[in-house]
Amino acid sequence: KLNKLTLNELAFLANMSLSTFKRRFENKYHTSPSRWFQNQRLEYAAILLKNEQKRPSEIYLEVGYDSLTNFIQAFKSKFGTTPKQYQID
Numbered sequence: 001k002l003n004k005l006t007l008n009e010l011a012f013l014a015n016m017s018l019s020t021f022k023r024r025f026e027n028k029y030h031t032s033p034s035r036w037f038q039n040q041r042l043e044y045a046a047i048l049l050k051n052e053q054k055r056p057s058e059i060y061l062e063v064g065y066d067s068l069t070n071f072i073q074a075f076k077s078k079f080g081t082t083p084k085q086y087q088i089d
Helices: 007-013 018-029 033-051 068-079 083-088
Strands: none
Touching: 007 018, 007 033, 018 033, 033 068, 033 083, 068 083
């Protein structure tokens, strides 16, 4: 399972306040830290689906989602297709 550090923990590790961490992160990556991490988790899920031939029900916890439904909705929002369909295409 991917290690899910909180934004507070990341800010602490960067020796910054939470607001400073968020501001600097957004300035550098042009997106919020939460959205960036979600994107990374979904990209990793896409790799697992295509290259490892794992089923969505096998990977949603591994990529940091608490429910299969939330994972499928987030995946479809990003890629425009369900994880299952993405795997077939």
